[in-house]
Amino acid sequence: MADKYFSLVLHSHIPYVLAHGSWPHGMDWLYEAAAETYMPLLDVFERLAEEGIAARTNVSFTPVLMEQLKDPSFARGFDEYLRMKIEIAVRDREYFERTGNAALRSLTDFWEAWYRKLLVDFHGRCRGDIIDAFRSLQDRGYIEVLTSAATHGYFPLLARDESVRQQVRQGRYTYRKYFGREAQGFWIPECAYRPGYNWKSPVENKAPYPRLGVDEILDQEGIGYFFVDAHLLKGGEAKGVYLDRFPGLKLLWEKFQGSYRPLDELPRDPYSSYLAHPSHVPFFARDDVSGSQVWSRSAGYPGDGAYLEFHKKHFPGGMRYWRITSSDADLGLKEPYDPARTRERMEEHAGHFVTVIEEILKGKTAGSVVALYDTELFGHWWFEGPEWLYLVIKKLAAGPIKPMTAGGCLDRLPPDTIISLPEGSWGQGGFHWIWLNDDTAWIWKKIYRIEEEAAALTPRLARLDRRVLKQFFREKFLLESSDWPFLISTWAARDYAENRAAEHFERALTLAGWLEEGRVLTDAEGSLLHVFETEDRLFEEVVLPDGTVI
Secondary structure (H helix, E strand, O other): OOEEEEEEEEEEOOOOOOOOOOOOOOHHHHHHHHHHHHHHHHHHHHHHHHOOOOOOEEEEEOHHHHHHHHOHHHHHHHHHHHHHHHHHHHHHHHHHHHHOOHHHHHHHHHHHHHHHHHHHHHHOOOOOOHHHHHHHHHHOOOEEEEEEOOOOEOHHHOOOHHHHHHHHHHHHHHHHHHHOOOOOEEEOHHHOEOOOOEEOOOOOOOOOEEOOOHHHHHHHOOOOEEEEOHHHHHOOOOOOOOHHHOHHHHHHHHHHHHHOOOOOOOOOOOOOOEEEOOOOOEEEEOOHHHHHHHHOOOOOHHHOOOOEOOOOOEOOOOEOOEEOOOOOOOHHHOOEOOHHHHHHHHHHHHHHHHHHHHHHOOOOOEEEEEEEEEHHHEOOOEOOHHHHHHHHHHHHHOOOOEEOOHHHHHHHOOOOOEEOOOOEOOOOOOOOOOOOOOOOHHHHHHHHHHHHHHHHHHHHHHHOOHHHHHHHHHHHHHHOEOHHHHHHHOOOOHHHHHHHHHHHHHHHHHHHHHHHHOOOOOHHHHHHHHHHHHHOOOOOOOEOOOOOEO
């Protein structure tokens, strides 16, 4: 049998929202992702396992998401959230009965049953611990769980290699704590890669200085493999179309381009794994062909008229009772959702997707199609997504191209070609514009200020107050989250993100000042530290820049 594989990679991430709001921005993001994505995927993987099929899917969790899903307050809040949704379905039923809307009234039965099953599964199969449920699947050989950066820091723009390294080390430590083994695969946040060169700050007038490539740091920290976007395989073409929008981006690109010397090894299609130069760490590239079938709402499967409409909701309560109907239909023209009608469409789309995979590898003696997606696309954004995955995996398992973890692909098809990767990401334009532009430059100035504070403290780590030091690095981690500039640039939650970035900066700066003074805190300062610890309590154990765990 030919060595042909399909490796699905799902990247799971929610920024730290515990004790930082609920609706519309905050804890509801976490509850929605758990209810609509993580729990349905667990159900899919367990159903396949019961049928004797190993999904062999890769699922990454950022450490900040692991911490939130393991926090006791999440389990309590999620239980309350599911019960609230059940109550909303009951209230909506009464409303639709009073108003004579029979079509929507029947859908309240669907939603009530759906949330009741989630509640039963959460306390039954999951025993109130979603992370433990994924660990069980990995321990039984059905999936592979990957780790990522501590708080999803955007590696190419962090000013110091120590910050990148600390994000990686915390990611490995947290993974080992919750999954009981060493992580092999690593999801680079936003698939954002930077090779080594004389780097210059894009927002500060400082002299360039030598930096290690992201792959070199991953290699030094024992990471087995990582992922990049497909366009990085094409050499120095990752600049996109946004360089002229922000001078700092153009400066970064010119510094990179001046030192980049691509190697000429070919072929550079994404259906093999490669070795990154100079570290020789294996990496996989995202396949655009299969990816576009799912990522695109307008041309991909999620935009089918039979599927659940994401944007139209019934208030109060926020339940969704309508189907897409047509991608260009006004929300007022959406027709009632029919769950039974979606089954045929999912079967057709799953069959088509498998055909696409087979066509990609047609004529090849061996190869792997690696499809990278945000996990939350399946279920949250595309409600039918988890069930579609179930059908895809079943069809693949019965055919010539088998589902396979990334680690399994490396074992069966080891890489032997070295590639010099250019700088870039999977963001819009292929470079850094979404995270660095006129609206977000202020965040990077604050990050760089706190990086300098951390560097100044590093030689004295052993002599500093452990409690204050731990909280300082928690706030530094949270400030470095790529979510804040992303949410600002996309206007998805602009005010919330601006407030969060400013808050974590001020807290880190306050803590750095206390550490610098080296005195006993006043009662007021002790009370303020307690507030910081209560609201930003991720990482019970923090890995310091020197590798010490406190």
